[in-house]
Amino acid sequence: MPYKSNSLAAFAAVWLIASAQAQTYPAKPIQMIVPVQAGSGADAILRIVASKMSDNMKQQIVLDNAPGAAGLIAMERAARAPTDGYTIAGVNDGSLVMTPHLYKKVNYDPLTSFEPVSLIAQINWVLIANPSMPKTVKEFIALAKARPGQIDYASGGNGSPQHIAMEVFAARTGIKMNHVPYRGATQAALDVIGGQIPCMFTATSIVLGNIRDGKVRALGVGSAKRSALLPDVPTIAEAGVPGFEYFTWAGIFAPKGTPKAVIDKLNAEAVKAVNDPATRDRLRESALDPIGSSADDLGRITRESYERMGNLIRKIGLQPQ
Numbered sequence: 001m002p003y004k005s006n007s008l009a010a011f012a013a014v015w016l017i018a019s020a021q022a023q024t025y026p027a028k029p030i031q032m033i034v035p036v037q038a039g040s041g042a043d044a045i046l047r048i049v050a051s052k053m054s055d056n057m058k059q060q061i062v063l064d065n066a067p068g069a070a071g072l073i074a075m076e077r078a079a080r081a082p083t084d085g086y087t088i089a090g091v092n093d094g095s096l097v098m099t100p101h102l103y104k105k106v107n108y109d110p111l112t113s114f115e116p117v118s119l120i121a122q123i124n125w126v127l128i129a130n131p132s133m134p135k136t137v138k139e140f141i142a143l144a145k146a147r148p149g150q151i152d153y154a155s156g157g158n159g160s161p162q163h164i165a166m167e168v169f170a171a172r173t174g175i176k177m178n179h180v181p182y183r184g185a186t187q188a189a190l191d192v193i194g195g196q197i198p199c200m201f202t203a204t205s206i207v208l209g210n211i212r213d214g215k216v217r218a219l220g221v222g223s224a225k226r227s228a229l230l231p232d233v234p235t236i237a238e239a240g241v242p243g244f245e246y247f248t249w250a251g252i253f254a255p256k257g258t259p260k261a262v263i264d265k266l267n268a269e270a271v272k273a274v275n276d277p278a279t280r281d282r283l284r285e286s287a288l289d290p291i292g293s294s295a296d297d298l299g300r301i302t303r304e305s306y307e308r309m310g311n312l313i314r315k316i317g318l319q320p321q
Contacts (some may be wrong), residue, residue: 041123043065162200169246222236
């Protein structure tokens, strides 16, 4: 009996501490580790939502961009962070569910090292090329077939979503291209726009203004339907690659062991921010589809995405490094 009483007392004490933390949280600024460059698709989502969350909570969320190694560096830091709710991760799905399939040494488990908070938005993608390249997807494929392995394409790094997207496209069309990995997607896109490299797949949000200004050509969007922001740009499926679809997502996670009360608070604030009309408009204007899910839904989507991307990476023959 004394053991049971002590156990109940200990449980009650833990519950009271967690409850008190939830009531006062956040009492200081929150650091959000982001595994991509500032200006990338996922970064744009997270900045918009974090800004609104900060306003609502009356406490700043500071983004800490840590690109490199396709997100491995940042995700490892986030997995080892304190579990007090003051260090969280703003995650693009590539760093979480793609990269672990492509590197032999990964010091975090995408399914067990983190607590899901909320799926923030879907990121829509586009195949871009500088003006020296063909104007249509069919012409692009024909040129690549005529010059196997001679056309360069940029990405945000080995194992990045840009890398995977182009390899999927190449596998579906039977072309062979030369991969040029960058440290981040933003600089890669700037070099395509500047003419230093011919083409790449990228988040539409990064290059939307440049497409509209005619500085870079959009050959096709990766979504199943045409983008309302680029109505004259065909989907890649309708432009000559039937069944092709490629999109990614961004969400918020916390280190494993972060108290449920803190996760619940972060989820409520994230969903509230995403559902704010002005925030939703800002996301949509950047070719992003706002979501704002429950923590459980993000956990399920993470598991499904991890399995799907693993199967896809094995199917196209990319080997771990």
